[in-house]
Amino acid sequence: MNLDVFLSLFSLMLISLAVFLLSKKLKLPYTVLLVIAGSLLIPLSRLEFFSFITSFELTPELLFFVFLPILIFESAYNMNIRNVTENIYSIGSLAVVGLLISTLFVGIGGFYAFEFLGVDIPMLVLLLFGAIISATDPVAVLALFKEYGAPQRLTLIFEGESLFNDATGFAAFLVILDLITEGYHGFSSAGAALFSFVTMLGGGIVFGLIMGFLFAKLIETVKGNEHLEITLTLLVAHFTFILTEVISEHLVIGGQEIRLSSIVATLIASMVIGNFGRYKMSPDVEEYMEKFWGYFAFVTNSLVFILMGLLFADLAIDLNIALWPILLCIVTVVIGRAISVYPLMWLMNKLGRERPIPRNWMHLMAWGSLRGSLAVIMVLLIPDDLTVPNWHFNFSVKDFVSAVTIGSIYFTLLVKATTIGKVMHALGIDALTGMEQVGYHKSKAQIYDKTLHKLDVLLNDQQLTQKQYDRLKLRYESLYQIACLECKNAIGESDSLIENMLRTYALGIQKEELKDIFQRGEIEEKTYKKITNMLSIQTERIKRGQQQVQSVNEHFPIDSLERFVLLVSRLIFWRDHSFKDQELYRYYRALSKISGKVVKELNAVEGSSLSAVFDDKTALEKLLNLYKSIQENTHEKMLAVIHKNEELLSQVNEASAAQSLAVLQEDTLDKLHKNEIITNKLYIMLRHELEQKSH
Template sequence: MNLDIFLSLFSLMLLSLAVFLLSKKLNFPYTVLLVIAGSLLVPLSQIEFFHFITSFELTPELLFFVFLPILIFESAYNMNVRSVTENIYSIGLLAVVGLLISTLFIGIVGHYLFGLAGFAVPILALLLFGAIISSTDPVAVLALFKEYGAPQRLTLIFEGESLFNDATGFAAFLVVLDLMIHGFTGTDSIMSALGSFLIMLVGGFLFGLFMGFLFSKLIEAVKGYEHLEITLTLLVAHFTFIFSEVISEHLVIAGQQIRLSSIIATLIASMVIGNFGRYKMSPPVEEYMEKFWSYFAFVTNSLVFILMGLLFVDLAIDMNVALLPILLAIAVVVIGRAVSVYPLLWLLNKTGKEEPIPRNWMHLLAWGSLRGSLAVIMVLLIPDDLTIPGWNFTISVKQFVAAVTIGSIYFTLLIKATTIGKVMHMLGIDALTPEEEVGYHKSKAQIYDESMLKLDELLETRYLNEQQHQTLQQRYQRLHDGACLHCKDAIGASSDLIENMLRIYALGVEKGALKEVYQRGEINEKVYKKILNMLSIQTDRVGRGHKQVKSVNEHFPIDTLERFVLLVSRLAFWQDHSFKAEELYLYYRTLNKIIAKVIESLDEIGNSGLSDVFDDRIALVKLQALYQGLNVNTRKKMENLIRNNTELLNQLNQKAAEKSLNAVQLETLVKLHKNEIITSKLFIMLNHEHTEQKNAD
C-alpha cells in the first residue's frame, strides 16, 4: 500500500510536468488544466493497471500543515514592506473590510435569494460559505497577472489582498463554525465572535513578528554555513504555522481559549525574513533563495491543483439536486465581490490617502478573484456530522457547502481564469506605458548591437567567413536600425521620457554596483540597506514622474520595518543604532564608488548602441550634471571624515585590502576546483586553510 502512495505521488508530479508543457502549447492557464487533469484521473483509476493513481490523497492535514505554509512563505518572502505600507489602505480595506462585507453579503442576501428560489437555507450555513469563498487565491491568478502584463502596483495590491485575506477569511470561518457548533445567543455571541476575530489577527501578527525576528537572528548566527541558512528558511514557515496552532490549542486566559491566526503569523514571519532576514544570509544563499522557493512553490502548486481535481470528483453529489443552488451561489458570490470592491476603493480614492486606483483596475479586481486551495481546506475542516437548527435537507451541511464551494471554484477557474487575459486587454490594462514601450524597443536595439559585436568576434576567430559575416551583419543592422527608429517614434518629442529612461538606467547601474560591493564584504548590512533603500525610493519617484532627488543633501528615511526594529532594539537593549564614524565613512565611500560607476556609464553611452536611442544631449547632460553634483558632495563629506579620523581611515583601508585579497583567493580556489585543476580533496584542504586564516586575521 505504501508503495502505491509513492508511485501515485511521483506519477502525479510527472503528469503535472506534461500538463505544464501542454498549457504552454495551448496558451491555456496551467492551474486550470491541472484541475481538469485531476478530474479525469478518477475514471482512469477504475482501470486496474492505473488503480494506484488515487492512492496519494489531499488530506486536510497535508494541505494545512505542509503545503499551505510553503505557498504563504514563497509569496510573502518577495513582498517589499515599503511597497506594502505605501498601499496599506487599499490592501487592508480589500483584505479585511472587503472580505467581511463579502461574507455578510453572501450570508444575508444569499439567504433571501435562496429562499425566493425555494431553498430555505439557514443564514449561518451561508455565512460559513461566505467566509470560505470570499478569500481570493493568489496562486491561481498572480501567474496570469504577470503573464498578461498587469501593472506592478495592481499586482502588488492583488497579491497583498490575497495573502492577508487568507488570514481574515480563515479567522472568519473559525468564528462562524464556532457559532454553528455552540449556537447563536444574540449580542453575547456577536461580541465574543468579534473579540475572537480580533485576537486571532492581532495575536497572529505579533507572534509572526517574534518568529520572523527570531529566525532572522538564527540565520545571522549560522552565516557562512549555507545549508543551515537554507534549512532555517525552510523551517521558519512550518514552525511558525504549527506553533501558532499549538498555542491556539493550549493557551487559555481567564477561562477563554486564545486562538492565533496561523496564516497571518506565517505571513508576517515570512515578510520579516524577506525584508530583514535576507540581509543576514550569505550572498550566495540570498541569490539562491528565490529559485529555491520558486521551485518548491511550483511543485506544491502542481500537486495541490491536480489533487483538487481528484477531490472535487470524490466530493461531488447529485447534480440534479445541486445545480440550481450552485448557480445561485455563483451569482451571489460574483455580486458580493463587486460590492466589496467598488464602494471601498471609490471611498479610498475620495480620501486621497493613496494614489488613485483607476476604474479599469477596479473592474479587474472584481473579476479576477479566483478561488483555490484554502477554500478546499476549510471545506474539509467542516465536521461531517455538523447540523444547525432549521436544516431540513437530505444532504448534510458539509455536503451543501462543499457543493456550492466546488461549483464556485470551478466557475472561477474555468470561466474567470480563462478570460482574464481578454478582460485585461479589453480594459486596456495590458497596454505598455510610454516608458515600457521605449524600453521594449531600446532593449531590442541593444540586443542587436551586441549581436553585431559578436559577429565581428566570430569573423576574427574565423568561425564565419566574409560572406557569412556580411550577410548576417546586414540583417542585424537592419533589425537594429528598425528598433532604433521605433524607439525614437515612441519617444517622440518628449525629452522628459528620455530623461526618465536615462534615470532608470543610471539607478540600475547603481544598484548593480552596490550589490557587488556588498557581496565582496566591503560594507556591512546597515550601510547596504540604507543605500539600497535610498535607491529604491529614487526609482519609485522616477516611475511616478517625480524628481529623482530634491537636493544633493537630501536625507532619505529608512523603511517601516527597519524603524520598528530600531525602536524595539533601543527599548529592549538600549542599543545606539546611529552611524559610527567608521560606518559613515564606508557609506560615503560606497556612494562615491557607485556614483563614479554611473558617471562612467553615462560617458560611455555616446560610444554604444544606446546613443542611437538616447540622442537627446540635453537630457544626458542634465543627468550627468546631477551625478557630478552628487559626486562632489559625497567626496566633500568623505574628505571631512578623513581629516577628523586619519587613524581610522588607515585601519579601514587595511581591512578593505584584506577582504579584497580574501575574495580573490577564494575566487581563484573555486575556479581551480571547477576547472578540475585540483582534486576535491585538495579543494577541501585549501578551503579549510583559507577559512582558518581568514578567521585568524
C-alpha cells in the same frame, strides 16, 4: 498500500509536468488545465491498471501543515514591505473590510436568494461558505497578471490582498465554525466571535514579528554555512505555523482561550525574513533562495490543483441536485465581490491617502478574483459530522459546502481565468505607458547591437563563412536601425521621456554596483539597506513623474515600519544602529563609488549603441552634472570624516584589503575545486584553514 501512495504521488507530479508543457502550447492557464486533468483521472482510475492513481489524497493535515506554509512563505518572502506600506490602505481595506463585506453578503444575500427559490439553507451554513470563498488565490491570479502584463502597482495590490485576506478569511471561517458547533446565543456569541477574530489577527502579527526577527538573527549567526541558512528558512515557515497552532491550543488568559492566526504569523515572519533577513544571508544563498522556494511552490500548487479536480469529480452529493445551488452561489459570490470592491476603492480615492485607483482597475479587481488552494483546505477542515438545526437534506453540511465551493472555484478557473487577458485588453490595462514603449524599442536596439558584435566574434573565430556573416549582418543592421527609428518615434516631442529613461538606466547601474560592493564585504548590512532605500525612493519618484532628487544633500528618511524594526532590534538584541566613524566613511565611499560608476557609464554612452537611443545631449549633460555633484559632495563628506579621525583611513583600508583578499582566496579555492584541480579532501582542509584565519 504504501507503494500505491508513493506511485500515485510521483505519477501526479509527472502528469503535472505534462500538463504544464501542454498549457504552454495551448496558451491556457496552467492551473485551469490541472483541474481539468484531475477531473479526467477519476474515470481513468476505474481501470484496474490505473487504480493506484487516486491513492494519494489531500488530507486536511497535509494541506494545512505542509502545503500551506510553503505557499505563504514563497509569496510573502518576495513582497517588498515598502511597496506594501505605500498601498496599505487599499490592500488592508480589500483584505479585511472587503472580505467581511463579501462574507456577509454571500451569507445573508444567499440565504434570501435560496429562500426565494423555496430552499431552506441555514444562514450560518452560507456564512461559512462566504468565509471560505471570499478569499482570493494569489497563485492563479499573479501568474496570469505577469503573463498579460498588468501594471506593477495593480499586481502588488492583488498580491497583497490575496495574502492578507487568506488570514482574514481563515479567521472568519474558524469563528463561524465555532458559532455553528457551539450555537449562537445572541450578543454574547457575537461579542466572543469579534474578540476571537481580533485576537487571532493581532496576536498573529505580534508572534509573527517575534519569530521573524528571531530567525533573522539565527540566519545572521550561521552566515557562511549555506545548508544551515537554507534549513532555517524552511523552519521559519513550518515551525512558526505549527508553533502558533500549539500555542493557540494551550493559551488561556483570565479564563479566556486566546487563539492566534497561524497564517498571519507565518505571513508576517516570512515578510520579515524576505525584507530584513535576506541581507544576513550569504550572497550565493540569497540568489538561490527564490529559485529554491519557487520550485517548492510550483510542486505544491501542481498537486493541490490536480487533486482539486479529483475532489470535484468524486463529490458525495449528486451533481444534478447540486447544479442549481452551485449556479446560485456563483452569482451571489460575483455580486458580493463587486460590492466589496467598488465602494471601498471609491472611498479610498475620496480620502486621498494613496494614489487614485483608476476605474478600469476596479473592474479588473471585481472580475479577476480567482479562488484556489486555501478554499479547498478550509472545506477539508469542516468536520464530517457537522450539522445545524433544521437541516433536512439527505446530504451533509460538508457535502453541500464542498459542492458549492468547488463549483465556484471551477467557475473562477474555467471562466474568469480564461477571460482575464481579454478583459485586461478590453479595459486598456495592458497598454504600454510612454516609458514602456520607449523601453521596448530601446531594449530591442540593444539586443540587436549585441548580436552584431557577436557576429564579428563568430567570423573571427571562423564559425561563420564570409557569405553567412554578410547575410546575417545585413539582416540585423536593418533590425537595429528599425528599432532605433521606432524608439525615436515613440519618444516624439517629449522632453521628459529620454531624461526619465536615462535616470532609470543610471539607477539600475547604481543598484548593480551597490550589490557588488555589499557582496565583496566592503559595506555593512545597515549601510546597504540605507542606500537601497534611497535608490528605491528615487525609482518610485521617476515612475510617478516627480523629481529624482531635490538636492545633493537631500536626506531620504526611512518609513515608519523601518523605524519600528530598528526599535525592536534595539530592544531585543541591544543593537546600536547609529553610524560609527568607520561605517560612516564606508557609507560615503559606497555612495561615491556608485555615483562614479554612473558618471563613467554615462560618459561611455556617446560612443555606444545607446547613443542612437539616448541622443538628447541636454538630458545627458543634465544627469551627468547631477551625478558629478553627488560624487563630489560625498567625497567631501569622506574627507570630513577622515579629518575628524586621522587614523581612520589606514584602519579602513587595512580592513577592506583584508576582506578583499579573503574573498579572492575563497573564490580561487572554489574554482580549483569546481574544475577538479584539487580533491574534496584538499578542498575541505584548505577551506577550514581559511575559515580559521578569518576568525
